[in-house]
Amino acid sequence: MVDRPEAAFDVAAIRAQFPALRQQINGRPLVYLDSGASTQKPQAVIDAHARFYEHDYANIHRGVYELSQRATAAHDEARRKLTRFINAASWREVIFTRNATESINLVAQSFLRPRLQPGDEILVTEMEHHANIVPWQLIGAATGARLVAAPVTLEGILDLDAFAERINARTRLIAFPWISNVLGTINPVDRLIELAKDRGIPVLVDAAQAVQHLPVDVQGLGADFIAFSGHKMYGPSGVGVLWGKLEHLEAMPPYQGGGDMIEHVTFEATTWNEVPFKFEAGTPDIAGIVALGHAVDWIESVGIQAIARHEASLLATATRDLSQIEGLEIIGRAPDKASVLTFKLGDIHPQDVATMLDLEGIAIRTGHHCAMPLHAKFGLSGSARASLGVYNDESDIAALSLALRRVARTFAG
Template sequence: MAALRSRDAPAYDVMRVRGDFPILGTRMNGRPLVYLDTAASAQKPRVVIETLKRFYEEDYANIHRGVYDLSQRATSAHDEARRKVQRFLNAADWREIVFTRNATEAINLVAASFARGRLEPGDEILVTEMEHHANIVPWQLVAAETGARIVPAPITDAGELILESFIERIGPRTKMIGVVWVSNVLGTVNPVHELVRIAHGRGVPILIDAAQAVQHIPVDVQALDADFLVFSGHKLYGPSGVGVLHAKAKHLEAMPPYQGGGDMIETVSFKGSTWNEIPFKFEAGTPDIAGIVALGAAIDYVEGLGLDAIAAHEAEMLAYATRAINQVPGVRVIGTAPEKCSVLTFAMDGVHPQDIATMLDLDGIAVRTGHHCAMPLHERFGLAASARASIGLYTTQEDIDAFVRSLHRVAEMFR
């Protein structure tokens, strides 16, 4: 799904953008690298790499503890990155931004700190059949502890959420809802604004997994009004090891700490301890300071290109790739919802996905294979595994042409 660029906006110059990514000049097996695994982890622009290098060379020190100038500089850079995330999400308050290691840890934090204390035997947590394991397993862990159970909402053969069934599954025992914004396998864009409205109309808190959304779709958490939203920095062209939880301040204030240690405390004694203010109450220990600063640089980079322009380019590439792959003999595309972005998941008759990826790799083409951390979804489609090509802001028609040519050779080889 993409918002169209204004007619007055400059054309999206993908070749100039590619020049910002040093790794795209790499050759693999003697061929130019065709990187079609951005949904797993995006490549990094030079500005992010240089920000990491410069911070470690010039500004590194621990934060929130030192009165010396170097520590103050590091603290300032770290805190400014938090405010960049706030502005990127249009959050009402910087205190609503909690740094984690990734989206997975953010969901675990909510499950352990918010949901666990609200659940009783027989209560229900509603998810969908298209969820990533990160939005299933944390809920299973707290369900096992509390006697609650997971309820999956079904999807169509095209990969769309069946809204009526979703609504029907919200009952008096539903205490939490977790929904992916964009499926990492299907590419389906869920109607999250409507889902939040429905959840709140039933008095149920809802978490939105935006790990596959924030790099494609402008996010306004105040307009969305979800109780929680999570994403990972490494999918937003930032470093790995950094994630974000956005949560309404009223929830964070009421939630107990997720982990204990330095910087999340106010006082400590052997008689007991008291906690720091939010968001620091949930940020125990020294964080990935440089990674957080570099995440701020990634946000600056993406915003400089413009999310609408990025989305329009990616939608054009996805449409081009879909038309082309449908001409490859024996290919079945998984996920054909009309509201879709970013990914093209497929199976090929008589060919194991691992063999597909191995053959493509010989041509320098990187795609993902396996269950993509979505085993229940693959079971829904009668598959043990699939292959996935995913598109980023640097993907070109030439990338897709090379990918499809290689797929034709695979189909011919196994015919």
């Protein structure tokens, strides 16, 4: 990722760039605390998306006329921006997908499935999002391989010794989240990758909760694949990225068939286009990809390190304030956390908590957060989650804390 000088962090100026935050919900100013599910979009990204449709839209890679050439250039420039953003060695290593989920499915079906035999194992953790569980189960059911999960402590920390013990001669892939979407735990990715590489085992990192919070350097990291989504990094929904080492991508068969991923087609046989186009069948979300490139520009203009510092400060404030609310239990207290606070409030159903907060204009998420096995680990059917973004400030934390105290008093009778 490019290391650019950072301007002074002005959260008020940043908030002003997000039109969605200017509205009122139930007569109250919106307090948006669901960035872990999807971030709001800055005006620069919204404008880029609209401008492309208004001025530059045409199908890409298929036209010699000027409009198609402009669209192709904008699309390809977005790929170069993503290449720089994660410090990939080549733009050919950056594949556009719909989201992190599709990126993981691509690796499961194209990279891993052909390598699996009955009795082989795929190692994950108990803190996985369903997107890093179900794809492996699908190919396991088809091949006889099985999924193995390394345990998480009740503090929300991955048990490194148990993780290492589960690596064996049958382990064919290790996949884990950089940051847990429920616990906020920042996993020691360097150590986990080192454990895998010592045994020659490929690694996929689910970075869907990481790229908007932390600097990412895929060359320095040493993973084989990284998956993330645009909609969690202030970009549009419907666009994601799979980064993979070029040697893997070139050896992998296509995941889907159709236009643009081919070199030559006859009714007898087809040959494939080069990487990355081999994995990008059909017309993509061109405008979304272009807008994602502008989201990268926007993040870099603020500075990822500045974002991380701001969010860490807010998380500390929120953790302190919520910990003082009687009956409130924070789920996940790892010392190294990103800006996620998952909690339960006494015996109050999480949906009741969220409904009452919504009446005050506060948006949080409830349910199992696509992490049912993790909730089962903690003996929960669901939880409430407040997740922070670059646009949140201490007034949002104060509003959340005050509203939760009102909820607790209301249910206390």
